Amino acid sequence: MTTTSTAKGFVALGFSALLLTACSAPEVAAGPTGDDAIGNGGVVELLVSPSGTQAFPAYVIEHMGLDEKYGFELKIVDTNDAQTVYRTGEGDAMTTSWNVLTNLKAAGVDTTAVAPFTSWVNTVVASKDSGVEDIGDLDGKRLGIMGKTSSDWFILSAYAEQEFGIDLESAVTLQESPSPALLQGLIGQGELDATQMYNDMTPSMTASGDYTVIATLEEMATGIGLPAEVPYLVYGFRDSYIEENPENVEAFVAAYREAYQILMDDDQVWADKAADMGITDDAVIAELREMSRVALRSEFTEESQAALEAMAEVLIPLVGAENLGFDELADGILTLDFQ
Known part of the structure; x- marks a missing residue:
């Protein structure tokens, strides 16, 4: 075998103090605005493959201002190797899989799935x-x-x-x-x-x-006996970010759910983003859209954790712990707190 790896807002302290403060006040993120805003106005840095289906929800959130609507700022970081980039400390969140989450936790890079992305794809x-x-x-x-x-x-x-x-x-x-x-x-x-x-x-x-x-x-x-319905790919957030900014995580999940619904209902948004990716053939876009719609998921249920456990029970013996990097599914890789 051959393998190649390639706030504004000043406190009224008198006009003089106001001017002095204005000259030296540090820049801070603008607070959330709007009736739907539940975030704290801070940034969510999301690692996204520019050539993957994951680019579509991110595009909708950014293009349609859903991050502003729900009270956070989405920063999209394009990368074709999110796992490696994430391990260096860059990014608050990424789309990832159950086995990566387990290995990240074992490596001390505690990360938890807060929302599903797709069932089986590829x-x-x-x-x-x-x-x-x-x-x-x-x-x-x-x-x-x-x-x-x-x-x-x-x-x-x-x-x-x-x-x-x-x-x-x-x-x-x-x-x-x-x-x-x-x-x-x-x-x-x-x-x-x-x-x-x-x-x-x-x-x-x-x-x-x-x-x-x-x-x-x-x-x-x-x-090979894996469940037909399983949260195969998920949105994973650093535990440290979840602890420090739970309102932004809740806001992101809300924005993603709205983006999901737009992707389910609006054919044109697929064509718009596909064009950015160099895809302009109507038949190809239609097939891409329908394949993706079948796989996309919007929320975890009580059965999601059970499905992950069932998948692990089948796959670990088949693949081997030495290949997976673990012999059991890590605890707490999925949370229902933001559903």
Whole structure:
């Protein structure tokens, strides 16, 4: 196997004191305004993949002023490797997965999911001329993956082993990259036979006629016995931020829920953001929109934690604690406090 990693407001103390204070007062964030404002006016720094579905809710919140409406300021930080950036201390929040949350807590980077983002998403696509028609055909081929610490990889490798008896670690030449755009470029250049791919980038690839979807994450996950409905990707906030700014977390969740509803009801907003991403084909946008709408989720329920536990019970024995980095799901990776 070959692996490549690539406030205003002054207190009235007399006119003289007012002038003096005005000259030296530190700059502070403007307070929240509006009847719906529940935040404290501070910043929420959100790490976002610019080429992922996660870019759409962030776009709606910012473009439609939902952060201002609910009393916080959203700062979008584009990155194709949110987990690494987050571990350096940058960002208050990111979209992430259950296994990353567990490993972050083990590393002392305490982070908790405050809202869901999607259920099962993403695909595995293959070049039409690769001879790969299903996961079983990957034996001896070149496969792009988003990283060996991603849930997508764990599920794909477990599915290949269980359904086809293939150990992808030894049977496939792997190319790792957290950037789906890079993987898309590599398969386009003929350097890969197949690759994992973001669901929002899949439609444009299949529309070209050069690629086909050989598996979806949902069918692989349910194929190895994972729950059909699970908070696969979530919005995780640093525990320190939650403790210091709970009102901003509540405001963010409220803004996200409104953004979710807009994304469910408004076709045009998908086209607007897709254009920013270089996607202009109406058919591709429609497929992207419908694929995403099926996967998006807006709130946790009492069953969400149980679904995570059920997923862990199946996946940990299949994948192995040595690969996951843990042998049990961390306590408290999900909270219902902001639902």
